[in-house]
Amino acid sequence: MFDCIIVGAGAAGGTAAYHLAKQGKSVLVLEKESLPRYKPCNGGVSPAIAQWFDFTLTPALSQKITKARLTWKMGDAVEVELSPSDSISVVQRDVFDHFLIQQAQKQGATLQDKTEVIGVEFKGERWQVNTNNGETFLARYLIAADGANGEMSKMLGLQEPKRRMAVALEVETSVPDNSTVHFEFGTLKNGYIWKFPKPNGYSLGITYFVGKEPKDLKKILTDYASQSGLELSQSQLYEYSLCLWDGDRKLHTENALLAGENAGIVDPFTAEGLRPSIFSGLKAAEAINQALDGSSDALEKYTQTIKEEWGVDMAWAQRLAGLFYRVPGIAYKVGVNLPGATNRMVQILCGEIRYSQVAERAIKRLSSKLIPGMG
Numbered sequence: 001m002f003d004c005i006i007v008g009a010g011a012a013g014g015t016a017a018y019h020l021a022k023q024g025k026s027v028l029v030l031e032k033e034s035l036p037r038y039k040p041c042n043g044g045v046s047p048a049i050a051q052w053f054d055f056t057l058t059p060a061l062s063q064k065i066t067k068a069r070l071t072w073k074m075g076d077a078v079e080v081e082l083s084p085s086d087s088i089s090v091v092q093r094d095v096f097d098h099f100l101i102q103q104a105q106k107q108g109a110t111l112q113d114k115t116e117v118i119g120v121e122f123k124g125e126r127w128q129v130n131t132n133n134g135e136t137f138l139a140r141y142l143i144a145a146d147g148a149n150g151e152m153s154k155m156l157g158l159q160e161p162k163r164r165m166a167v168a169l170e171v172e173t174s175v176p177d178n179s180t181v182h183f184e185f186g187t188l189k190n191g192y193i194w195k196f197p198k199p200n201g202y203s204l205g206i207t208y209f210v211g212k213e214p215k216d217l218k219k220i221l222t223d224y225a226s227q228s229g230l231e232l233s234q235s236q237l238y239e240y241s242l243c244l245w246d247g248d249r250k251l252h253t254e255n256a257l258l259a260g261e262n263a264g265i266v267d268p269f270t271a272e273g274l275r276p277s278i279f280s281g282l283k284a285a286e287a288i289n290q291a292l293d294g295s296s297d298a299l300e301k302y303t304q305t306i307k308e309e310w311g312v313d314m315a316w317a318q319r320l321a322g323l324f325y326r327v328p329g330i331a332y333k334v335g336v337n338l339p340g341a342t343n344r345m346v347q348i349l350c351g352e353i354r355y356s357q358v359a360e361r362a363i364k365r366l367s368s369k370l371i372p373g374m375g
């Protein structure tokens with residue numbers, strides 16, 4: 001009998017496990033894969049996440065990004081130097097997620113990997129968690145942190161997040177410049193391509209943000225990689241779901257919470273998922289800790305906190321995306337090519353400013369280019 005069972009040992013699950021165990025609560029993490037495991041993800045992560053841990057993340061960070069290079073149809077480049085406080089890190093998800101879980105284990109959390117949760121039942125104020133290898137576990141509370149493809153939201157009777165396709169391409173090659181991230185617009189009309197350096201190559205990703213799923217995201221990404229000079233004989237292509245924020249949702253039910261990507265919290269303008277997943281893992285742990293200590297409305301407040309501290313900004317990001325990816329050519333000229341605009345985007349990623357502070361002005365500026373007189 002545990003205080004809390006956490007389903008999924010990804011970024012959200014590891015964060016929640018660490019913070020709950022640190023508060024002295026008994027925690028069991030169930031993970032279906034064998035750890036460390038690869039998760040299709042390009043691993044770009046905001047420096048803002050450091051504030052949510054009281055240990056250094058340095059051993060789990062593989063590169064520091066100090067420059068961003070943005071292009072429109074592979075030309076018209078804009079280069080931005082990132083200030084030291086704004087330097088984005090790149091993580092290898094097998095290393096990073098395992099590191100978080102190890103920190104949780106040091107605080108007393110129990111991990112059982114190679115164990116898939118196949119069903120949950122709320123019986124007599126306890127969750128009974130059933131696994132694929134026939135074991136059953138009991139806990140007072142449950143955190144579902146099972147990611148974009150997870151089934152836990154459905155099992156808990158909560159709304160499932162909307163899934164869309166994203167593609168990751170991992171290329172093994174020598175990396176002449178390991179401090180620059182590339183963002184390519186225009187090659188995909190309703191989305192963009194990103195390319196992060198990693199220790200032995202590049203990690204590229206693509207997704208779309210508005211309208212219908214493009215016919216061949218994989219081909220668009222591999223064509224871009226080849227055209228940018230990468231040799232693809234040593235490469236791996238992965239398709240994976242991405243759950244962009246699409247409105248606030250109820251994230252709690254009887255003694256259980258959704259955290260991470262299955263809560264549908266990925267930024268609908270940039271596809272950033274790690275920072276919100278970690279943030280929600282932290283907030284889920286705080287809420288369950290309070291509930292265990294007797295607070296009767298802690299879980300309800302968790303839904304409210306995610307709405308106020310993340311959802312409000314995501315609503316702005318969604319409005320911005322609705323405009324930007326419908327007229328990407330104009331948007332690139334107005335939104336990217338202008339001095340200051342890209343820096344503000346970096347500041348948003350770094351958590352220094354919020355969408356709500358700048359998006360309205362950006363939308364007005366963009367709208368005025370489309371409909372003269374609107375700005």
Ligand SMILES: Cc1cc2nc3c(=O)[nH]c(=O)nc-3n(C[C@H](O)[C@H](O)[C@H](O)COP(=O)(O)OP(=O)(O)OC[C@H]3O[C@@H](n4cnc5c(N)ncnc54)[C@H](O)[C@@H]3O)c2cc1C
Nearest residue numbers: 008010011012032041042043044117146147260261273274
């Ligand atoms: C192609 C691509 C590129 C991306 N690039 C970036 C990027 O550069 N930067 C960024 O910030 N975000 C990126 N993201 C988003 C980011 O990867 C996710 O938002 C993030 O991994 C979500 O973390 P999580 O902990 O919620 O879920 P996950 O990291 O997916 O972890 C969930 C875990 O739960 C386990 N699990 C699932 N079901 C069960 C079950 N029934 N029982 C037990 N275990 C279970 C899974 O095996 C998994 O280990 C990218 C996503 C994609 C698809």
